[in-house]
Amino acid sequence: MKNVILGLLGCVIAIYTIVSCLSIYSISSRKNEVENCVAQVVKQNMQRYYAKEHSDAEVSVFVKQDLISQLRSDSRVSVDILACDMRTGILSVSVKEEFFLPTGTQKVIQCNKTMIVEEEEDEEISV
Numbered sequence: 001m002k003n004v005i006l007g008l009l010g011c012v013i014a015i016y017t018i019v020s021c022l023s024i025y026s027i028s029s030r031k032n033e034v035e036n037c038v039a040q041v042v043k044q045n046m047q048r049y050y051a052k053e054h055s056d057a058e059v060s061v062f063v064k065q066d067l068i069s070q071l072r073s074d075s076r077v078s079v080d081i082l083a084c085d086m087r088t089g090i091l092s093v094s095v096k097e098e099f100f101l102p103t104g105t106q107k108v109i110q111c112n113k114t115m116i117v118e119e120e121e122d123e124e125i126s127v
Contacts, residue, residue, distance in 0.1 A: 019102050019103055020103075022102045023101040023102055023103055026099075026101060026102070027101070027107060027109070030073070030075075030097060030099065030109055031109050031111075033071070033073075034071065034095055034097055034109055034111045035111050035113075037067065037070045037071055038067065038093055038095050038111050038113045039113055040070075041063060041066045041067050041070060041093070042063070042091055042093055042113050042114075042115045043115065044066070045059065045062060045063050045066065045091065046089070046091050046115050046117065049062070049086050050086055050089055050117055051086065051087065051089075052086065054086065056084045056085060056086055059084055059086055059091075060081040060084045063079075063081060063084070063091070063093060064079045064081065067079045067093070067095060071095070071097070073097070073099070074099070075097050075098055075099035075100075076097070076098045076099075077095065077096070077097050077098075078095070078096045078097075079093065079094075079095050080093070080094040080095075080096075081093055081094075082094055082112070082114075083114070088117075089115075089116060089117025089118075089119075090114070090115075090116050090117075091114070091115045092112070092113070092114040092115075093112070093113050093114075094110065094111070094112045095110070095111045095112075096108060096109070096110045096111075097109045097110075
């Protein structure tokens with residue numbers, strides 16, 4: 001009887017360890033995916049629409065569409081454009097992803113990325 005109880009206790013500990021490892025892996029992989037995707041989309045859209053004839057509202061819609069299409073997951077994703085000015089070169093995006101862990105708890109990951117275009121001005125110095 002003692003061996004049965006110890007065996008069951010060992011199985012419970014093993015299952016708990018496996019579920020904990022899966023939860024940690026799920027959090028880190030989703031966070032990495034969101035950060036990489038947001039950085040890539042912000043960079044691509046800034047290169048594509050900076051100083052072009054598109055309005056800021058159109059660019060905001062394009063950024064949201066790109067992010068939602070690239071973040072394909074079973075979770076709920078919300079995208080907010082915090083700042084968008086293509087004439088001066090500012091694009092700021094906030095992405096919030098809500099998902100459930102294998103333990104049944106809800107987890108929220110939030111990622112903010114801002115890109116600002118800087119231009120160097122060559123000034124001639126007369127001596």
